[in-house]
Amino acid sequence: MITGWIGLGAMGWPMAGHLHREQQLKAIWNRSADKARAFAEQHEGVIVADDPAALAASVEVIAICVSADHDLEAIIDAMQDSLRPGQIIVDHSTVSPATARKLARTLANQDIAFVDAPVTGGVEGAIQGRLAIMAGGDWDAAHRLERLFECYGRVHHHLGPSGSGQAAKAVNQLMVAGIAEAVCEALALMETLDLPRESMLELLAGGAAGNWFLDKRGRSMLADEFDVGFDPALLLKDLKICQSLCTEAGFHSAVVPLALADYQAMLEAGENGRDISSLIRHKRP
Amino acid sequence: MITGWIGLGAMGWPMAGHLHREQQLKAIWNRSADKARAFAEQHEGVIVADDPAALAASVEVIAICVSADHDLEAIIDAMQDSLRPGQIIVDHSTVSPATARKLARTLANQDIAFVDAPVTGGVEGAIQGRLAIMAGGDWDAAHRLERLFECYGRVHHHLGPSGSGQAAKAVNQLMVAGIAEAVCEALALMETLDLPRESMLELLAGGAAGNWFLDKRGRSMLADEFDVGFDPALLLKDLKICQSLCTEAGFHSAVVPLALADYQAMLEAGENGRDISSLIRHKRP
Numbered sequence: 001m002i003t004g005w006i007g008l009g010a011m012g013w014p015m016a017g018h019l020h021r022e023q024q025l026k027a028i029w030n031r032s033a034d035k036a037r038a039f040a041e042q043h044e045g046v047i048v049a050d051d052p053a054a055l056a057a058s059v060e061v062i063a064i065c066v067s068a069d070h071d072l073e074a075i076i077d078a079m080q081d082s083l084r085p086g087q088i089i090v091d092h093s094t095v096s097p098a099t100a101r102k103l104a105r106t107l108a109n110q111d112i113a114f115v116d117a118p119v120t121g122g123v124e125g126a127i128q129g130r131l132a133i134m135a136g137g138d139w140d141a142a143h144r145l146e147r148l149f150e151c152y153g154r155v156h157h158h159l160g161p162s163g164s165g166q167a168a169k170a171v172n173q174l175m176v177a178g179i180a181e182a183v184c185e186a187l188a189l190m191e192t193l194d195l196p197r198e199s200m201l202e203l204l205a206g207g208a209a210g211n212w213f214l215d216k217r218g219r220s221m222l223a224d225e226f227d228v229g230f231d232p233a234l235l236l237k238d239l240k241i242c243q244s245l246c247t248e249a250g251f252h253s254a255v256v257p258l259a260l261a262d263y264q265a266m267l268e269a270g271e272n273g274r275d276i277s278s279l280i281r282h283k284r285p
Numbered sequence: 286m287i288t289g290w291i292g293l294g295a296m297g298w299p300m301a302g303h304l305h306r307e308q309q310l311k312a313i314w315n316r317s318a319d320k321a322r323a324f325a326e327q328h329e330g331v332i333v334a335d336d337p338a339a340l341a342a343s344v345e346v347i348a349i350c351v352s353a354d355h356d357l358e359a360i361i362d363a364m365q366d367s368l369r370p371g372q373i374i375v376d377h378s379t380v381s382p383a384t385a386r387k388l389a390r391t392l393a394n395q396d397i398a399f400v401d402a403p404v405t406g407g408v409e410g411a412i413q414g415r416l417a418i419m420a421g422g423d424w425d426a427a428h429r430l431e432r433l434f435e436c437y438g439r440v441h442h443h444l445g446p447s448g449s450g451q452a453a454k455a456v457n458q459l460m461v462a463g464i465a466e467a468v469c470e471a472l473a474l475m476e477t478l479d480l481p482r483e484s485m486l487e488l489l490a491g492g493a494a495g496n497w498f499l500d501k502r503g504r505s506m507l508a509d510e511f512d513v514g515f516d517p518a519l520l521l522k523d524l525k526i527c528q529s530l531c532t533e534a535g536f537h538s539a540v541v542p543l544a545l546a547d548y549q550a551m552l553e554a555g556e557n558g559r560d561i562s563s564l565i566r567h568k569r570p
Contacts, residue, residue, distance in 0.1 A: 120492025132491035155491045157484035168485060171475045175494035178467020185540050186460035192536050193452050199442035200453060206417035206440045207405025208515070209460035211496035230493070249477050251570050254543055255470050262539075285536050 002026045003148065004059035006052060006075055007093070008035045011119065012065035014126040015092065018152040019063075020046060029055045031071075057082035061148065065092040068237055069099045076103060085111035088141045090148070092133075094118045094234075096241045097163030097170070104137050104162035113141035116162060118169035119153070120176075123229060124216060130154040134172070136164030170245050173238040176213070177259035180235075180276050183214050187222060188283035197222050217277040226273020235276050236263045287311045288433065289344035291337060291360055292378070293320045296404065297350035299411040300377065303437040304348075305331060314340045316356075342367035346433065350377040353522055354384045361388055370396035373426045375433070377418075379403045379519075381526045382448030382455070389422050389447035398426035401447060403454035404438070405461075408514060409501060415439040419457070421449030455530045458523040461498070462544035465520075465561050468499050472507060473568035482507050502562040511558020520561050521548040 004027040005016040013035075019025040020043045027047040030036040036048045049055035056062055056079040066072055072093050089112060091100070100116035107114045114137055121131040133149050133156035135142045142158045149156040159168050186209075190200055201218050204210070217229065239260045246253045266272050266282045273281075289312040290301040298320075304310040305328040312332040315321040321333045334340035341347055341364040351357055357378050374397060376385070385401035392399045399422055406416040418434050418441035420427045427443045434441040444453050471494070475485055486503050489495070502514065524545045531538045551557050551567045558566075 120488070120494065122493045125492065130491075132488045134488050155487055157481070157488055159480055159484060164480065167478050168475075168480055168488065171471050171478070171480065171485070172489055172492060172494050174474060175467050175471040175489060175499075178470065179464055179494060179496060182460045182463020182467065182540055185463065185538060186456050189459060189531065189534070189536050189538070190453075190456045192534050193456070193530070195444055195449065195453055195456065196442075199444060200456070202440055203405070203417045203419050203442055203453065204457055204460060206415075207410065207457060208407045208497055208501075209405065209457050209464060211464060212493055214460075216493075245478070246474065249474070249570075251474050251477050253470060253474070254547075255467055258539055258543065285534075 004055040007065035052078040069095040097166040101163040113138035116165040134165040134168035137162040178255040184279040221277040226278040229275025289340040292350035337363040354380040382451040386448040398423035401450040419450040419453040422447040463540040469564040506562040511563040514560025
């Protein structure tokens, strides 16, 4: 399927790279044009579209990977006039299930399939092409997208109607945020107690506390390195989505308000790095 | 080294079994004698000691794996008259660092080495002989115990003076409790949102939320099975140790009071199963 890609951030860039390697990528567009030109220079044959509408006019499938609900809505809006019946839009951004449902409904009226398909696995997962992809919406379109998903995903599942992928991502982010609280706090306590770090990392990872975040970020956060990973501002956004979802579902969460308060305080104090593991700074006495 | 084993619970039984397989186990003792007799029937050549003192009189190394501080202290007390200079006591129980330090000090006066060596890795880790062992105390004794540790451990480290192993275990348990909060809450939300369970477990495990507890307990807790694992009453005990440690160190924890309140409420309501994953019951709306 002839695919166009919108959004070349920390996740989108390597994901689009995998599509190119599998010869499924025709055109790209990115809000800052420099990045799109740099991508095209490194990936032979990829066309830089002038705008989202030009991209939409030239492909069958439009894949999007941007930051927030309003970014996604602005892009779909900008493409409106060049969309054609039969096209598929697949959104890998993390937005609210309500936004996904609304867009899917509107686009369905024009006979355009919208699939919400947020991903997890971190920057590492994107680079290695080993993401987990949570899809919701048009069943037939999701099925046709499997060839795409296999370019950068290790596992993908269709979970239900529009918004199901985003609901699943919210569940995932609650878990991610809760684990980050546990790991950052435990490692801050470990520092306070002056326990030997290298041995401790090996012991903690080797037992019942073992987890992805500790494996990938434990060593770097103890070295005060927070340059690569998942921006705390984005997790804060995801937690707000999660909070709304809990409220709508009548579900009481203890983890979401705790994490929300921590990241809010951290961002306000300017303590944040470019990864959520910088939470350890906030946890230190 | 001729070793005696005290405490044949969910962890102690398989650990002692590994020692027997490696021909390092001479005698056993357990508070309920039935269990000791059953162990001896299944493990040829192992002697059931009449009491802790008789066990201590017959071995070089005394390994202990019981539940709480007062159990450990009662056993050491009961052995007093038969302990001999040069013996080593290794404690795999989870107790407070203060108790470990106090016992080590008292025993050192009799020229007996006491090594605190709590473990993590769950019942699975004990059965597979793949525990992580956190040792503190007498350096020379800990070095001599390595042959023992290798019978049931995948990784072991000596972390510092007496109590260091228990301090490390408290850090580990904070992480375990925080992860259990995150996983149980996220899976309860997943149920509430009616997302498909098998697909979700695979997606959650395959991304940035991946962790040991989800891998080992995710499927069973969604099936409402809480029979095997780590007793919530024991985690509550561990969290109280952790709370004291934080207070002493002037460390503010958000995770410990949250988990303490949850397990306390769960135990009071009789909602608990025999594993901490029964926390999901408490998290359901």
